[in-house]
Amino acid sequence: MEEPERLKKQKELIEYIGRQNEREGFQPVPARIMGLLLVMDKEEYTFEEIVEEMQISKSSVSTALKNLEIRGIIEYVTYPGDRKRYFRAISGEIDTFINEVETKMIKNLATINQIIELKKDPNSRSAMFLKSIMTGMDFFIRKLDELKTEYKKDR
Amino acid sequence: MEEPERLKKQKELIEYIGRQNEREGFQPVPARIMGLLLVMDKEEYTFEEIVEEMQISKSSVSTALKNLEIRGIIEYVTYPGDRKRYFRAISGEIDTFINEVETKMIKNLATINQIIELKKDPNSRSAMFLKSIMTGMDFFIRKLDELKTEYKKDR
DNA sequence: AAGTTGGTTCTGTGAATTCCGAACTAAAAA
DNA sequence: TTTTTAGTTCGGAATTCACAGAACCAACTT
The missing domain is CATH 1.20.58 (Methane Monooxygenase Hydroxylase; Chain G, domain 1)
Known part of the structure; x- marks a missing residue:
């Protein structure tokens, strides 16, 4: 598959997963962020990257991430000498x-x-x-x- | 248990089931109607009876019942010479x-x-x-x- | 034919939700 | 010490939703 084509399909899949998650009681923003973290090739996203990628305000991303973390379905790691948080989907067995x-x-x-x-x-x-x-x-x-x-x- | 006491507890249980169903994605009204049909002793409720019992407008009851029927969790029967519909929870095995x-x-x-x-x-x-x-x-x-x-x- | 019964469908509205921007904070860098 | 970075929190604007009321309809009764 051509590279831009693949990317487009990934975006569509994120949207689909988003809608699916909404039906499970997620709000639209957290629902789609979950999709992002699952679908894309990048294994870890920073706060800022999520804001950029999804075109959502910092405040919404902030509450969404907290929300998802409380639910126990995402987590973040930090790296020494780097103040950013790196978010990723949790490996739910x-x-x-x-x-x-x-x-x-x-x-x-x-x-x-x-x-x-x-x-x-x-x-x-x-x-x-x-x-x-x-x-x-x-x-x-x-x-x-x-x-x-x-x-x-x-x- | 005293009769009025039992009735009161049934009502409380309907409310509880209602909230529980809401968490499953039901709207408040259908959620509680489901509770009614499951909890009360009366095996079949007419449209009018539901309106009376739950103090909900006819329009809301109408849409709620349609909703529940489409989901396949309630059904209604009619009796010859009686235009009313008698609703009951479906025996989901x-x-x-x-x-x-x-x-x-x-x-x-x-x-x-x-x-x-x-x-x-x-x-x-x-x-x-x-x-x-x-x-x-x-x-x-x-x-x-x-x-x-x-x-x-x-x- | 007119009225009644047993509902359905169609807006309008109040309440709840979701989201954003702006102000804020805590830690690090300059 | 000031500035920058990396977010958080607060208050409100905009959107969405559930519900009610009213008008409507189809079948039956009188």
Whole structure:
């Protein structure tokens, strides 16, 4: 692929990832900065470079980076004798993702349990149905744990 | 538990589920209507009943219900000789949930693949790292499929 | 044919969000 | 000590969004 063509496609991909991240609850600016850090060839971006590259105000970049750092999905390093911060995407391993799914499910499980406990008739169609969901989730969560250990063992 | 006490707790739970759903990208109104349909003892709600119960305008309820239906998480039934629609939460089985997780992962996988393909150096630290993520996701997705069939067999 | 029921669709608005510029700060350089 | 660098924080402007109200529509009733 021609060099300018590749660059153009990278930019488009950043925009796409940006929109995708927005759907995950990111604000537009952090969403696209994430894209930048993932897509481009440069492994580390300074604050100033992000401002330049994305044409976003310093203040927005500042809050966005703080935001992303708090979420634990980017980090920065500094080099001796250089006051700049070098930002990069954090290497989120697969079990981070699994853990997220798991945590969410456990929380949902608790909520469903609450719902059932507050039903007048615990044998009603909806209560029974919710119980079956719980069984399924339980099964799933147990399996997720097995899965994590299995994956770790493999490497 | 005393009857009014139970009702109060149900209302609180609806509000909690509402906030939870908002975090999943729902708007406030659909988020709480979902809660209503899940928590209360009444198995089916008419449009009018939802308006009454939640004190929300007809227009908002109308769009919210359409919204939820398009998402495929509620449905309505009608009864002969009755023009009203009776809404209820759809019995989303556990594999619906798994499928959602799976679909999302597959989409992410495709995006990551795009990123790698657009890298100048496919052996760079970040490209290698993305590849390892892909391996993990691949493993996970395959296992999810096994898991679904295993679960179905059990019942 | 006129009215009622059970909603839907279409703006308008208040509130929330997002972003920017300007003022500020802390550390390093001159 | 002043200036420059590398950002942060604050207040407001602009944009976006969710919701309500009103007008509307289609089917049924009287």
